[in-house]
Amino acid sequence: MNTRRILVVGIDGVRLDLLPSLHTPRLDEVAAAGFLGRVEIDAATPTMSGPCWATIVTGVSVAKHGIWGNRFDGHRLDVFPDFTTRLAAEHGRRTLAIGGWTPMFLAREGGPLFTAPSRLSYIAPTADTPEGWEDCDQAVADEAARVLATIPDLDAAFVYFGAVDETAHFLGCGPEYRSSAETADRRLGQVLDALRRRPGYAEEEWTVIVVTDHGHRDEGGHGGRSEEVVTAWIAACGPDIPAGPAPAGLRHADVAAHAYSALGIAPDPHWSLDGQPFTAAAVPA
Numbered sequence: 001m002n003t004r005r006i007l008v009v010g011i012d013g014v015r016l017d018l019l020p021s022l023h024t025p026r027l028d029e030v031a032a033a034g035f036l037g038r039v040e041i042d043a044a045t046p047t048m049s050g051p052c053w054a055t056i057v058t059g060v061s062v063a064k065h066g067i068w069g070n071r072f073d074g075h076r077l078d079v080f081p082d083f084t085t086r087l088a089a090e091h092g093r094r095t096l097a098i099g100g101w102t103p104m105f106l107a108r109e110g111g112p113l114f115t116a117p118s119r120l121s122y123i124a125p126t127a128d129t130p131e132g133w134e135d136c137d138q139a140v141a142d143e144a145a146r147v148l149a150t151i152p153d154l155d156a157a158f159v160y161f162g163a164v165d166e167t168a169h170f171l172g173c174g175p176e177y178r179s180s181a182e183t184a185d186r187r188l189g190q191v192l193d194a195l196r197r198r199p200g201y202a203e204e205e206w207t208v209i210v211v212t213d214h215g216h217r218d219e220g221g222h223g224g225r226s227e228e229v230v231t232a233w234i235a236a237c238g239p240d241i242p243a244g245p246a247p248a249g250l251r252h253a254d255v256a257a258h259a260y261s262a263l264g265i266a267p268d269p270h271w272s273l274d275g276q277p278f279t280a281a282a283v284p285a
């Protein structure tokens with residue numbers, strides 16, 4: 001029986017420079033057990049959600065997955081699938097992807113990004129507003145927690161929260177944004193607590209990765225190459241991750257690469273992953 005498991009929680013649009021002044025105890029808990037490190041979106045990648053999330057979950061660059069914006073038409077996910085799809089299709093693992101951003105989960109706007117995980121849960125925001133997205137993210141957290149706590153047969157999961165980004169777009173990076181980021185941390189905590197309630201938790205070895213895709217300008221909005229926009233971050237902990245400083249040169253593509261590694265799966269060279277496991281990234285090649 002495989003005891004290794006992986007959970008990736010994606011929180012859209014959380015600025016690294018604001019984290020120290022926010023109350024995010026659950027993210028801090030992951031960082032303290034492993035690391036929290038800066039990721040710079042590479043120059044070839046548009047600083048938009050679509051391309052960044054596609055790189056995070058496929059482990060390959062935009063030139064390969066072909067998602068250049070927030071419409072996903074023309075993608076090459078058949079060749080470069082997300083990790084929940086590949087693990088299910090090629091490795092017999094049971095996987096979950098859940099969230100509320102349409103092109104990630106539905107065959108709309110050129111999607112879905114998650115083409116065929118074992119379980120797929122899409123919960124539509126009731127309105128494209130900060131409030132609508134907060135309700136959506138809460139429903140996502142509730143459903144993710146329910147599945148994670150009760151379904152033994154689950155090896156890998158991706159959970160997406162979008163309200164922080166939506167709040168920045170509507171209201172800028174002020175008090176509402178900070179509050180939304182702190183709420184996202186409570187939802188992260190809800191999901192982490194659900195893991196610990198799993199019937200088999202004592203025998204399982206979970207790796208947890210928390211990641212954001214891009215930052216925001218003070219007034220809200222991204223795109224371009226300003227420092228607060230190109231700066232993203234990854235926090236992770238797990239059996240292969242020593243607590244301490246973040247690996248040097250962290251990249252978004254490392255998330256999927258580490259997901260395979262954490263499950264004991266060596267990438268096939270034909271996958272041509274552009275990322276590498278976090279522990280390998282610590283060792284200069």
Ligand SMILES: [Zn+2]
Nearest residue numbers: 012013049213
């Ligand atoms: Zn985004």
